[in-house]
Amino acid sequence: MKNLQTIADQVVEVFEELTHARDQALINARQLTRKSAHTIRAIHRLEREEAQSLLAEACELQHKLNTDLANYPTLLYAGYTMDAIKEFVEASITYALIVDDPLPTPQDLGVEPATYLNGLAEVTGELRRRVLDILRHGYSEEAERLLTIMDEIYSVLVTIDYPDAITNGLRRQTDLVRGIVERTRGDMTIALQEERLKQSMEALQNRLDEANR
Structure with missing residues (x-):
């Protein structure tokens, strides 16, 4: 002692x-x-x-x-x-x-790879936010580009099938990413339909204006 x-x-x-x-x-x-x-x-x-x-x-x-x-x-x-x-x-x-x-x-x-992938998963939420900001001004190819990136991120993450002890809970994050991508795709679909309807109405209005001249 x-x-x-x-x-x-x-x-x-x-x-x-x-x-x-x-x-x-x-x-x-x-x-x-x-x-x-x-x-x-x-x-x-x-x-x-x-x-x-x-x-x-x-x-x-x-x-x-x-x-x-x-x-x-x-x-x-x-x-x-x-x-x-x-x-x-x-x-x-x-x-x-x-x-x-x-x-x-x-x-x-x-x-570390696990930290990178978990950070990547959370990026989809920020991309959704950006897409919604864009859609407030109407449908655009930029929003489509970002949605495609979100899809690619999910497609990669869903293939990472390892225990949570190795990936730091990536599986749960991937499930959240899927929901974010699906909701964003729905918003994009509605925006595209509205854009097409707007274009159709404008085209109809132009034809009516020409007919009344």
Whole structure:
């Protein structure tokens, strides 16, 4: 028992390091979540330069998290850290798809595959939001493009058939994606029918106007 105090001192030292790392990680994770949310808001407003700037700041925060916690895997894979990184993935992919840039890979973003796929799943909700914003002004090919992307995302996710312990609950997310895609397709169908009806009525009105001249 003579070395008990020495052991205790060593344990306390480790715990002090972990506590400091955890406190800093919480700060960075909160900032990363906020920057990611602001990026998504900016891109929905079509403020591309602002979104690009915010995304660059988010990227730096995500890299800092990975670097600072490299020696603390329990903190790196903690729920609050993974949630923040998933938000970063969602913001990065949402930005790329809305502005029609190449899709970033997990390697590009420096994230784990499961985190990437869960972030990708949540992108469909943002794409639906963008589609609805477009449809308020009438049917367009841009809305059709985004719906096609949503379909492709679901088609990929539904093939990832692995236990939740590996995919971090991706199966449940995939079920949600299916509902989002189906509702968006229904909205698109209604918008297309309304657009065709509008065109038919305008064509009829033009013919009536010509006949009355």
